[in-house]
Amino acid sequence: MQFSQWYQAHFEDRIKGRYLPLQSILPLLKEYAQEFEISVIGSSENGVEIPCIEIGTGKKVILAWSQMHGNESTTTKSIFDFLKLISQKDHFQDEISHFLKKHRLVIIPILNPDGAALYTRENANEVDLNRDAKNLSQSESRALRELFDHIEPDLCLNMHDQRTIYGLSNGRPATLSFLSPAADAKCSITPARRTAMDLIEGIAGYLQQIIPGQVGRYDDSFNENCVGDTFQMQEVPTILFEAGHYPGDYHRETTREYIFYALCKLTGLIQGKPTPENTTDYLSIPENQQNFRDVILRNVHVKGVEGLTSVALQFEELLIDGAIHWQAQVDSIGDLDHLFGHEEIDGKSANILMNSYENVFVGAKVIEIFADNATKQVFFRDSSINI
Numbered sequence: 001m002q003f004s005q006w007y008q009a010h011f012e013d014r015i016k017g018r019y020l021p022l023q024s025i026l027p028l029l030k031e032y033a034q035e036f037e038i039s040v041i042g043s044s045e046n047g048v049e050i051p052c053i054e055i056g057t058g059k060k061v062i063l064a065w066s067q068m069h070g071n072e073s074t075t076t077k078s079i080f081d082f083l084k085l086i087s088q089k090d091h092f093q094d095e096i097s098h099f100l101k102k103h104r105l106v107i108i109p110i111l112n113p114d115g116a117a118l119y120t121r122e123n124a125n126e127v128d129l130n131r132d133a134k135n136l137s138q139s140e141s142r143a144l145r146e147l148f149d150h151i152e153p154d155l156c157l158n159m160h161d162q163r164t165i166y167g168l169s170n171g172r173p174a175t176l177s178f179l180s181p182a183a184d185a186k187c188s189i190t191p192a193r194r195t196a197m198d199l200i201e202g203i204a205g206y207l208q209q210i211i212p213g214q215v216g217r218y219d220d221s222f223n224e225n226c227v228g229d230t231f232q233m234q235e236v237p238t239i240l241f242e243a244g245h246y247p248g249d250y251h252r253e254t255t256r257e258y259i260f261y262a263l264c265k266l267t268g269l270i271q272g273k274p275t276p277e278n279t280t281d282y283l284s285i286p287e288n289q290q291n292f293r294d295v296i297l298r299n300v301h302v303k304g305v306e307g308l309t310s311v312a313l314q315f316e317e318l319l320i321d322g323a324i325h326w327q328a329q330v331d332s333i334g335d336l337d338h339l340f341g342h343e344e345i346d347g348k349s350a351n352i353l354m355n356s357y358e359n360v361f362v363g364a365k366v367i368e369i370f371a372d373n374a375t376k377q378v379f380f381r382d383s384s385i386n387i
Ligand SMILES: [Zn+2]
Pocket: 069, 072, 160, 161
């Protein structure tokens, strides 16, 4: 059996979508408590306990955390796919027992439960925990730091989502991006940073075979307030995971699968070296560009703009009644040849009306865009995006 076959039949289908508050994983943790060690590493600013799962009895200690940004849930789903793989008893038993003997994997599935409940990047005090590594002003930051000091990991996995604006210069979306964060302002390649780079090379070489041209490298400018940079500065190899967009996959159910493979590759469950054409040097992994928007409507006439122009729309994610809605907004108007749209629409030289008005302006919420002619052709309608 291949890992992909296992995944299709057995992934953790009890959690899905983008909104993943702590309650949604509590039943799974309760079940895993019979098999793995589950503990509480501290509480959030709102007093919610932050759970932690530990698997394996080996010497090599890996510390992973997800949803440090509350609205970045894709990697949390992948973690539970991974735990399901580890706990089943039918497949890959040699690889799994080898992994569990060699490693001790400590996972915080939701570091920011208050942000996860509100579907915000920041915590309850509107603090970005990934800018709090130095100040440790928030209880979530201190909980992570205390755990880090206590278990002294050999490797850290800092797991995030990136926005749909990220793509690569080849015109493909950055479905997965990785970074070995800088450990100083000069971005020196320290031994810890080199170790993380080597591990990323292994993952990227593998992913390159299944999503060619869709693996990127995140920006490495140094910021000592970021957790990854801080841990790397302390000579603990740290890998930043960024789960990104796959065409049509706004719920990130496809991307979660690729993150799962990345975890399997990193932990040695998926073995083997990439083929020579997929062997990847860290610095040759293309850097992320901010060159995508969700929708681009091209070849249209907009009131007040001379000649044919383009309109880019970007979706804002809103939590309404426990579900995520994607609200389109005008992002930019003009010659947008430098941008790619996840959806590209040809306006066929029509004058357009937005929400029945001629005025199209940046920041406007878009319900509908249609041709101001006899055809009344609808180019975009909010409810027509089946996401
Ligand atoms: Zn993030």
